[in-house]
Structures are given as C-alpha cells and as structure tokens.
Amino acid sequence: MNLLKNLAISDTGFVFNPATGDSFSVNPIGLDILKHLKDGKSENEIRKHLLESYQTDKETVEKDLYDFFKMLDQLRLTEHD
Amino acid sequence: MSNKKALYERPLIQRINTGLMNKFGTKTEYAPVTHIDTFSVKDLITQYGSPVFVLSERTIRNTYKEANRAFKTRYLKVQFAWSYKTNYINAICNIFHQEGSWAEVVSGFEYAKALKNGVPGNRIIFNGPDKTDEDLRSAISNNSPIHIDHLDELYRLTELAVEMNKRPNVAIRVNMDTGIYPMWDRFGFNYENGQAWDAINKIILGDKLELIGLHCHIGTFMLSPSAYATAAYKLSDLALGIKQKFNKHIQYIDMGGGFASKNTLKGSFLPGEDTSPSFDQFAEAICTALLNAGFTDKDLPLLILETGRALIDEAGYLLGSVIANKRLADGRRATILDFGVNIMFTSFWYNHKISPAQEFSSYTEDTVMYGPLCMNIDVIRDHATLPPLKKDDHVVVHTVGAYNMTQWMQFIAMRPAVVLLGIDGKTHLIRKRETLENIEMNEVMPEFLKDFKIS
Numbered sequence: 001m002n003l004l005k006n007l008a009i010s011d012t013g014f015v016f017n018p019a020t021g022d023s024f025s026v027n028p029i030g031l032d033i034l035k036h037l038k039d040g041k042s043e044n045e046i047r048k049h050l051l052e053s054y055q056t057d058k059e060t061v062e063k064d065l066y067d068f069f070k071m072l073d074q075l076r077l078t079e080h081d
Numbered sequence: 082m083s084n085k086k087a088l089y090e091r092p093l094i095q096r097i098n099t100g101l102m103n104k105f106g107t108k109t110e111y112a113p114v115t116h117i118d119t120f121s122v123k124d125l126i127t128q129y130g131s132p133v134f135v136l137s138e139r140t141i142r143n144t145y146k147e148a149n150r151a152f153k154t155r156y157l158k159v160q161f162a163w164s165y166k167t168n169y170i171n172a173i174c175n176i177f178h179q180e181g182s183w184a185e186v187v188s189g190f191e192y193a194k195a196l197k198n199g200v201p202g203n204r205i206i207f208n209g210p211d212k213t214d215e216d217l218r219s220a221i222s223n224n225s226p227i228h229i230d231h232l233d234e235l236y237r238l239t240e241l242a243v244e245m246n247k248r249p250n251v252a253i254r255v256n257m258d259t260g261i262y263p264m265w266d267r268f269g270f271n272y273e274n275g276q277a278w279d280a281i282n283k284i285i286l287g288d289k290l291e292l293i294g295l296h297c298h299i300g301t302f303m304l305s306p307s308a309y310a311t312a313a314y315k316l317s318d319l320a321l322g323i324k325q326k327f328n329k330h331i332q333y334i335d336m337g338g339g340f341a342s343k344n345t346l347k348g349s350f351l352p353g354e355d356t357s358p359s360f361d362q363f364a365e366a367i368c369t370a371l372l373n374a375g376f377t378d379k380d381l382p383l384l385i386l387e388t389g390r391a392l393i394d395e396a397g398y399l400l401g402s403v404i405a406n407k408r409l410a411d412g413r414r415a416t417i418l419d420f421g422v423n424i425m426f427t428s429f430w431y432n433h434k435i436s437p438a439q440e441f442s443s444y445t446e447d448t449v450m451y452g453p454l455c456m457n458i459d460v461i462r463d464h465a466t467l468p469p470l471k472k473d474d475h476v477v478v479h480t481v482g483a484y485n486m487t488q489w490m491q492f493i494a495m496r497p498a499v500v501l502l503g504i505d506g507k508t509h510l511i512r513k514r515e516t517l518e519n520i521e522m523n524e525v526m527p528e529f530l531k532d533f534k535i536s
C-alpha cells in the first residue's frame with residue numbers, strides 16, 4: 001500500500017490532499033505511521049517500528065494497523081499498484 | 082517492557098469537516114472520570130463487577146437540600162413526597178425519608194414497599210389510574226391520601242367508603258392546558274372543560290369522601306417553569322372556588338413532578354446542563370403563583386412536590402467496560418460496551434454523557450456506542466466524541482439515577498449490582514447482582530418436560 005504521492009503532511013498532524021481539497025487530522029502515532037509510509041516503508045517495517053518504539057504488543061499493533069490502513073483506504077489517501 | 086518506550090495510543094485519522102459546526106463547536110467528552118466522590122471507578126468495578134450502577138449519597142442529600150431550600154425560602158408550607166417509580170430501591174427511598182420526604186406511589190406494589198419501609202400510611206400519597214379494590218381498602222384503612230384519576234375510581238371509592246364505614250381522604254388529579262405540548266390529558270379530570278369542577282362537586286355533595294387536596298402533574302422533563310405557574314393558578318382557582326361555594330378549606334395543592342434533570346434530550350441543540358431550569362426557577366414560578374392567587378394567610382394550602390427525576394438523576398452513574406471496537410461499513414468507529422439499553426432505558430431519549438475512566442491524550446474520534454444485546458436497537462449513543470477506547474477500558478455514564486433502576490429489563494444476562502457511595506466513606510451494596518437462580522425461581526417445569534434426549 002502506498003500513500004498518495006502529493007499528500008501534504010505537517011509535523012503537527014495536519015494532512016492535506018491537494019487533489020480533493022480534503023483535510024485530515026492524525027494523532028501522534030498516526031502521524032508516525034504516515035511518515036513511515038511516505039518514506040516508502042513496508043507494513044512489516046512499520047509494525048516492527050511500532051513494537052520497538054511504543055509500549056504495546058503484537059496483537060494490538062496488528063489490529064490497530066489493520067484498522068488504520070482500512071481508514072486510509074476509506075478516506076482515499078492511498079493508491080495501490 | 083522498557084520504560085523508554087513511548088506511551089501507545091491507537092492511531093487515528095479523521096477528516097476535518099468545515100462549515101458544519103455550530104458556533105459552540107463540537108462537544109468532546111474525553112475528560113476522564115477516574116473517581117466518583119472519592120471512590121475509584123476501577124476499584125468499584127473490581128469489587129462489584131462490570132457493569133455496575135453506583136449512586137452518590139452525598140449528591141442525593143445535597144440535591145434534596147437544594148430543592149428544599151429553593152421552595153421553603155419562598156413558601157412556608159412545603160412537603161416533598163418521594164416518587165417511588167423514579168427509583169424504588171429501598172435504601173434510596175429511605176435516604177429521602179430520612180430527609181423528610183413522604184412517599185408517592187402509583188401501584189399496590191409501590192404502596193406495599195412504602196409501608197414496609199416504615200412510612201406512616203397518612204404520609205403515603207396513592208396516585209395512578211390502576212388501584213385495585215385491595216389497594217383502595219388498604220389505603221382507606223391507613224388513612225392515605227388517595228388521588229382519584231377517573232370517575233370509575235370515584236364511584237368505586239364511594240362504594241368502598243360505605244362498605245367500610247370510613248371516610249377516605251382524597252384528592253383529585255386535574256389535567257389542564259398549561260401551554261406546553263403535549264398536553265397530558267389522559268390522567269385525571271380536565272380543568273378547562275369542567276370535568277374537574279364536576280368531580281369536586283360530586284365528592285363534596287356526595288359526602289362520603291373527604292376532599293383534602295388537589296393534584297396535577299403537567300408533564301415530564303419540563304423545561305418551562307412558567308407552565309407550573311399556570312398550573313398553580315388553575316389549581317388555586319379550584320381551591321378558591323371550593324372555599325367560596327362550600328366554605329371548605331383545601332389542605333394541600335400537589336404540583337406533582339416533572340422537573341427536568343441535567344440530562345440532554347436527544348435532538349437538543351445545547352446540553353441539559355445549560356438548558357434545564359434550576360430548582361429556584363421552578364420554585365419561583367410555583368410559589369409566586371400560589372402566593373398571588375388570593376388565599377388568605379390561614380387558607381394557604383400546603384404545597385406538595387413529587388419531583389423524582391431532578392432529585393436523583395445526577396446522583397446515579399453506570400460504570401461499564403469496553404468489549405470491543407469495530408469499524409462500520411461507512412468508516413465510523415463503533416464501540417461495543419458491556420451494558421445495553423435493557424438496563425439503560427433512558428438512552429432511548431437522552432444523549433447520556435459518557436466519560437472514559439482512564440487518562441487519554443486529547444485526540445478523539447466520533448464513535449457509535451453499542452450495547453451487547455445482539456439486537457439492532459441496542460444503541461447507547463449514536464454519536465459520541467471520545468478518545469480511542471480499547472478493549473477492557475472502563476467508561477462512566479452520567480445522570481442515570483432516575484428510572485433506569487425501575488424500568489430496567491432482565492434480558493439475556495443478569496441485571497447488575499447497585500452500590501451506594503456512602504457519606505461515611507464506605508461503599509454499600511444496596512442491590513445484589515442477579516443470579517440465574519433469581520431469574521428461574523418463579524419458573525415451573527411441568528413433569529412431562531423435565532427430560533429430553535438429543536441424538
């Protein structure tokens with residue numbers, strides 16, 4: 001899964017899609033994930049990063065990433081090869 | 082787990098909608114409520130299970146004192162009567178009786194409860210359209226004020242008075258147009274079309290019943306104090322008419338209940354905390370109307386108030402837990418809680434405030450709050466702005482003290498325990514969590530259905 005290439009992501013968690021004019025807000029962990037996606041990191045790499053950086057567990061990360069990625073799809077912020 | 086790692090919170094992304102907000106902004110409910118009075122929510126759930134109803138004794142007594150002050154500083158003769166149907170757990174009733182409340186009941190069941198609690202018969206007001214002969218006989222024997230709802234009851238009561246050779250103390254319930262909608266005209270006798278005056282004449286000229294009071298109850302969750310002023314004027318008009326025609330003093334005017342609590346009705350633009358009138362506003366409307374109605378000093382009737390909801394709603398909380406989170410087809414977040422509409426009956430008409438019971442960041446998400454009932458109607462809140470709750474997190478539902486513990490239904494699971502948070506700093510179990518044995522104790526299994534064989 002890839003984020004839309006022209007998506008603008010600020011350091012404060014403000015996301016702007018210039019193609020549609022839609023704006024979004026993300027919380028700090030959401031922002032962390034978006035930045036990793038923007039850098040071209042894979043889902044596995046992001047999962048590993050979250051487990052190393054936050055007080056959480058594998059199951060929680062699995063569930064929450066699944067949900068977050070689904071939301072990115074639903075909000076049309078992704079493109080698939 | 083290393084302490085160097087950052088705190089985790091579920092990742093959230095939300096579209097920012099502009100142009101849809103009102104000038105007051107969106108209402109967020111993420112301020113955590115970790116304690117009620119001085120009691121930890123987590124400890125209460127650990128001790129009594131989840132979900133659990135809790136009631137603050139301090140809030141009950143303070144609210145009663147506030148209401149009492151509002152009326153007694155404006156009118157000399159005031160008497161509260163605790164509305165049993167609002168919450169008839171005996172411990173709760175007795176708090177109000179300790180504060181000086183009479184009892185106001187609407188069924189033989191409630192009447193028996195009040196007697197059993199030790200309320201003297203002449204301090205139990207018997208309202209409602211359904212009083213059996215047995216109920217009426219009991220109320221006549223105990224000299225309880227019986228509030229007559231319809232002519233059938235008036236005639237039956239007259240027959241029983243003759244049969245028992247007693248003179249029952251009665252009032253009539255009067256319905257009227259007070260300018261509010263809907264007008265409650267299904268209870269009692271109408272003022273405008275003369276039914277109430279006819280009933281009064283029948284009682285006094287029949288000379289078998291002692292008319293001691295006049296009663297009304299103009300509606301529920303009333304947001305307009307002025308409607309009570311209208312009602313008080315109309316009851317006063319009847320009382321003064323009785324004085325003029327029969328030279329008979331009416332001992333009390335019972336204004337019933339219906340005062341709004343601080344809950345937020347569904348569809349309200351502003352939260353109930355900002356819109357519900359205070360006790361002072363209701364008291365000002367009612368007492369001013371009575372004082373200006375034209376009574377002489379010695380004829381001023383006792384003012385009886387049967388308010389229930391406004392006295393108990395804020396004292397009640399429901400503590401519960403998150404069972405699961407899910408995402409609906411349209412992308413909305415849904416949270417499933419371990420309590421359903423069967424024990425939160427009032428969620429059908431209020432947007433109950435729901436707070437998380439643990440700390441979160443300030444990021445929130447729009448969430449639908451479902452109960453666990455496996456039925457589509459089981460929606461506790463169809464829209465709430467809450468932080469990212471996760472499985473097993475606790476929540477606190479506010480302002481649930483009225484009606485939930487009387488109208489609750491046992492359905493697919495046991496009804497929860499009810500705990501009183503005492504002023505003494507201790508918790509007191511006032512209703513045990515139900516058990517399978519409690520539910521099945523009234524079932525009877527016919528002999529031929531006791532055995533079966535499934536291959």
